[in-house]
Structure formats: structure tokens, C-alpha cells
Amino acid sequence: MSAEELIGMNLAGLTGAYASRELSPVEVLQAVINHSMAVNGSINALFSFRPEQAIASARQSEARWKAKAALGPLDGVPMTVKDSVAMVGWPYFHGIGANRSQPPSNYDSPPAIALREAGAVIFAKTTMPDCGLMASGISSLHGITRNPWGLAWNTGGSSAGAGASIAAGAGFVSVGTDIAGSVRLPAAHCGLASLKPTHGRVPHLPADTMRMAGPMGRSVDDIARLLTVLTRQDERDTWSLPADDVRYHERLGRDVKGLKIGVLTDMGFGAKPEAAVRNAVEATGELLAGAGAIVEPFISPLDYDAIAPIDLFLQVRGYLEYNSLPPHTDSERDINPYVREWCLGGARHSGADLYRALGQIGKMKAAMLAAFEGWDYVIAPTLAVVNFPAEEPGVSREKPLEHTLFTAMFNQTCQPASTICMAFDRRHLPIGVQIIGHRFDDLGVLQLTKSLEGLRSLTMDWPFHPRA
Template sequence: MHKPAAEEEITSLHDLSAVDLIAGYRARQFSPSEVLDEVIEHVAAWEPHIKALYLFDPDGARAAAKASTDRWQREEPAGALDGVPVTIKDNIATKGQPIPLGAASVRLIPAEKDAPPAARLRESGAIIFSKTTMPDYGMLSSGLSSFHPLTRNPWDLTKNPGGSSAGAGAAGAAGYGPLHLGTDIGGSVRLPACWCGLVALKPSLGRVPIDPPYVGRVAGPMTRTVDDAALMMCVLAKADRRDGMSLPADSSIHWKTLDKSPRKLRIGLMLDPGTGQALESDVRSVIVSAAKTFESAGAVVTEVDGILTREMLDGLDNFWRARMWDDLSRLSPEERGKTLPYILKWAEAGAKLSGVDVIRGFNATMAIRAAAAKLFHDLDYVVSPVSPVVNFPAEFAAPINDPSKPFEHIAYTVPWNMSENPAVSINGGYDSKGFPIGVQIIGRRFDDLGVLGMAKAFEGLRGPQRPWPSPPKK
């Protein structure tokens, strides 16, 4: 599937990082139009196999790239990402385009304006050439959707890219340019990053303004390198008053300053989240190796217990079922019937929950927050798996694929949404077949820069990476 290192070609423009693209534009080595043409050509080779895109707009993108090329020729770039190709997840509003939320039951109504993350990217000069796919209502860690075609993993087309930022993960691994924007309420940028070999930051709640805001819901970068994630955050973390849960703009944060030594830092190694799906041995090996890497660099590593309980996870499940049923119950029976059967069966159970059941479920968020605060009292960072499993079939809605047990695989990721801590996924190694396995690094609330700094340190210590997947030969 992959070319041996000796046979690798010179890096193509579509494989260059955003940092390198900006440097190349500034040095006039190539133009945004040339880069976009290569990306479009590469998309044509991959897209029939992985189905990562929605509303792909090559003509509109070419016009934007031409305008960017003209700006660079005048040495007047619009912003930090001028001319860099970007994809945006289906559920992040872009003006004039519908927001199907991955569900055939959603009415296709054009958005009146860009959501904050899309607005910041557009203002920076980024070339938004496509939206990306997601599962119904973002409530699956899967590329399965009732609206979009099945999205597959470029590393192995029989496997799932994860979700709910499914198309973003697949597009990143396939080399559809360097920058992809996803959202995460329980693991939805980190899980696809884990299964697609990418870097993905779930910021502290409010660090990236988003509309509509919600408990635990964030937007975050999905990239191939830590530097690109930091560059994207330079743009995404700017203020927007539409998000009443957003943090005040902090001019003291310099996202490009990622130099950080693990020396003398206190790191917790969390191999057991406290509940959920059993940890597979290949994943355990990669995470233990990552912890030893930090230890060799001078960190003090201690194994710690997980903070999630069965009651907490089941409580979140009940709360989300009720929330989903609230949305679906407002639809006509015909519209509701278009929902993915797995999601419909899962949500219908929410109709049978009492008000007390639902409020107990919501209160799990506060219990998780208290447990996280206690955990980080004596720790600087925590290292853990992102997913308990290496991969699962492309056609599955989730690793277990049972709507009565929908969230057994998010026990390592969902606590940090509810506690609002920043967490990053970065590739840590591979299984025997060369499939990527992500490592999660979690920091204290608001220490987004520190989490990226730790990921950058690990990126330099983890050793050589396998080549990215190549499109299947016709």
C-alpha cells in the first residue's frame, strides 16, 4: 500500500505543510493557484475511493486561489493562511450553503452567514475548497451517514476513518491539502485523527468561538503536523461575540512558540479510563512507549487511575439520547424515518427517560469536571490512548456497532470535553499491518499552548513515521 522510503518521490505541493506553503509563497517558489491545481488533481485520484467531501467547489476555489496569487505577487497577503487550501466540516456554517449535519432528515436551508471558525479562516485568506462529511447529527464516531456516501479510511479502505469529523480525517490522511477543520463534543476530532494518523487539537471550551455553542462542543484543527495545528489556532482563536461561552481574547498566547521540554514535568499515564471498552494490546504498547519517551526526556511519569465511572458514561448517554430525541420528535414521521436507523433506534430510548434520569445524566458533566480538577491538582499533563481499539470496519456505526452500547469507545476522550480541558491526538505508532495508533496528551484547563508544546516535543522524539497512503491504482 505504501512506497518504500527509497522510492519516495520529492514531496508534492499537496503534501506540503501550511507552514511550508506560506514560506514558498513568500519566496515565490510556487503560487496558491499551482498548489490548488495539485490538490484538485489529487482529490480526483482519491475521492472515488474514500468519499470524504461535500460541496466540493473546484471552480470557486480556483477563483479564490487566483485572487490569493495576485495578493502574494503584490506582497499583500490577506492573513496568516492566505492561499492555503482548507476543508470545513459539514456542520460548521458557510454562507449560502446548507448544513445537513450528515442526516437525510435535515432540511437543506442555506446558511445566512459563516460560523465564527469559517469566518476567521476566510478572513485569513484560506481557500475553502470543500466541506467534509460527517455521520447523522455528529452522534457517531464513524463515516456512516444517511445523507453522505460512506466515508472510508485511506490507510485501509475496509476500515472506518472515525468521526464525527469523518471526512476531515480521511481528507487529511489522503493529502487533500494541509488544513482541515472539525468539531468535537466527545472525541470527534481526536478519534478520526487517531485512526487516520493525524494531529488534532480539542481546545479548551471557548478557546475557539463557535456558533451554535453547546456544553463540551468545540471546533479544532486536524492537520499532519503540530506546527500546522498551531498556525491554524492563530486564526481560529480570535474573538467572536456570537459565542457567549467563548474565552476572552488572549494576546499573550503566541501559538508559534511551541518550544517545551518535558524535563521535570509531572505526567500521569492513564491506561484504564475507569469504564468502557477493553484496551487492545497494540494500543497499550504504543501508549506505554510514548510514556517512556517522555520519561527518557526527563519527565516524571506515574500511572494514574481513570476518572470516568459507569454511572457517568451512562448518564451522558441518557442525556444525549434525550437531547437527540427532542430534535427528532419535532420532525414529521416521514422526515424522522430518513434518519440513520442506528441513530433513530438509539434516540428513541430517550423518549422513555424521566426528567430525573435526564438531569442526572447532565449532572455527570459536573462530576467529571470535579474529578478532572482533582486529577490535575498534582499533574501537569496526562498521556493516554485516544481509542481503545486499533480500528473497526468501515460499515460500522461504532466499534461495537450496538446502539444500546454506543459510547464504550469514547471513555478516553469524552471526559475532557465535559471538564473543558485541552487534549491533542498525535500519531504514536502503528500496528503490525501499518495502521496508525494515536496518543492523547491532556493538559490543565486553558493550557492549550502547553498541550501543543508537549505534542511538538513528542513529534520530535517519536521516531520516523511511515509514508502517507497513496491512491489505489486503477
């Protein structure tokens, strides 16, 4: 088997080969590390490589597979986690140059514990923009992370390195985090499958009202395997749900016939989708209708700028993080200038402003959840644009999160939302479609996403050799 065939395997095939002794976790890891180091110079998606530590973990996994005592569906799988997922002894920089001298983390976030207990082999961390407050791949610490489908184009963010590395074959899956679209946006830009789970389904720290961790991979089956491992209860996260014990990867089959599915292409405010994006969403609806689903337009209940109060809340949040940084120079080496200027705007807002914004968010949330009554699922763009240049902080320089309007709403409503690539534009850049379900219906969202993966006619010619 060639190195390219090996790194292109799905997790079912990979762990099946471990079980049959056709492949060893050690040889697979070595191939993945060699490939990752070869491609990382062009995409700049990974940092803190730990080959010796990873090889030790792979050897332990190899012994378990030989003894027929594998720990689960991720045992021996080479993978990565995002900069913002705390792991004991690993760096936790949050993408910020001013944090470069900070000591390693002294605690494990719940996803890190789950992965370690499942025997996953973590060999590196993935890059992210400053504070996680840009839907872009630019970081004062890490530099520019580039999209392997086209190095001139953006990865999206904030799980930028996760998106780029998986698409380029540098690891099989990764854990990202999502506060306004940060798992779904880079997945869409990079052609991946991903899921922002129901809030609390995957515990994470620090506990948060709108941010959660989620799986990213090249197939729905792969992210379902990762979700199976990540779901658990952790009382340190006050939003954590009781463990559901669902083996998601074993329950992906579903007939879509009779499902009532809405097609959302206009959020009621903000940017309208580009023609290529709108066409991809509408074509996806047609595929579902052809499979027997009841597909009709979903009309957004929003007729005002609902991203504005979310932006204000995150701006204040960013201002507090900026003020807590170690002594720094405010140079581009220490803090991204776009993030800095945007965060400093948080100083203008009073407590009353913030409380008012929270009330507006609550109003939006109630309206959106009410609009979902009577629908099983809604499909929508992940982004209104296909892509934008790698050097840009977003579609807007003044408001780096403005173009997240199709994703950020569902962080607030706490609904599960996935992304799957359903088209390419004329430049052969991926276009993701978002699938949103009711709270707690993570399995159903994955099932519908799996159905779309089977219905799509495109070929995922993964850029294991990043393209100019």
C-alpha cells in the same frame, strides 16, 4: 515539484514558497482539487466541491502575496471544513439524509469568519455521520467514509471526512468539531494531529456546553497555524473566551525536562485498551521519561460508569434533533437506523432523569479535575481499540458512542486535549495517543505534542493513494 510532493508539504513550506514566488496559490489549489477529485471516489470524504469559488479566492490570495500583503499563516492554503460548520451559501446537512433539501446556511459560524478573514481557500466540505452522534464514518446522506490507510477500516467520527481527506492529501488542514471525541477520534484513526481546545478558545455556533471546533492536520505545526487563526472572541458564543493573541505556531519549542506527566491506561470502567494501544501509550511515556520528564501512572478517580449520564444527555439531544427534522420516511436514505433507534430512546427519559444525569456529569468533572492537581499533563489512549470495520457504527451497535470513554470525559471537564500518531499496529493502521492538559493551557498541550512528534521514530508514509 511533483503533485505528490506539493500536496505533502507542510504549511510553513507552502506559505514560504508563496512568499518567495516559487509557488502560486492558484497552481497549488488546482493540484489539490485534481488530487482530491481523484481520491474522493474511494474514500468518500468530501462533498459540495466549489472549484470556481475556490479559484477566485486563490487568485485574490496570489495578488496579496505578490503585493507582500498576505493576511496570515493560512493565506492561500487549500482546506476544508466539516458539514456542521455553518457558512453562508454552503450546505449545512449535519450528515442527515432527511436534510438533503434544506436551503444553504444563511449565517457564518465563527470559524468560517476567521478562515475567510485569514485568506484560507475553502474548496469543499467534509462528511460526517447523522447528527454527529456516531464515532464512525457512516451517514444516511453521505454514505460510508473510508480510511485511506485501509479502505476496509473506519475513519472514526464525527469529523470523519476531515480525517480521511487530510490523510489522503485532499487539502492541507481542516476544521472539525468535537462533542465526545469527534476531532481526536478520526485523527487517531487516520494518523493525524488534532486538538480539542479549551472550551471557548475557538468560538462556534450554536453555542454549546460540551461541543467545540478544533484543528486537524498532518503535523503539529500545521494545526498550530490553524489554531492561531481560529482563536478569537465572539459574543454570539456565550462560552467564548477573550482572544489570547497567541501565535501558537511560533511558540512550539519546549524542553519537557522536569514536567510531571501521568500515564492513564484504565479509565476505571468500560473497555480496557487493546494490547497494541496500551503498548503505544506506555512506550510514549518511556519516550518522555527518556527526555527528562517525571512519568508515573495516573490513576483514574472513576469507579463507576461515567459515560452513562453523558450518553443519556446526548440521547435526549439526539431525540430533539430527530423530532425537528423535515418530513421524512425513516428509511436508511433519510436517517441512519442506528442513530434513529438510539435517538428514539431519548423519549424514555424525563426531565428529572436529565437533571440527574447533569448532576452525575458534574460529579465526574469535579473528580477528574481534582485528580489532575499536581500533574502538568496526562497521556492516555485516544481509543481503546485500534480500529473497527468501516461499515460499523462503532464498537457497539447499541451504544454508538460507548467506545469514546477516553475522550468524552474531557469534553465535560473543558480541558484541552490533543492527539498524535505514536505507533502502527501489525496491519499498519495508526494508533493515536492523547495528551490532556489543564484548562487554558492549549499552548502547553501543543508544545508537548510537538515534542512527541519529534521523539517518535515512525515514518508517516501518508496514504495519498488510498490503500485497499
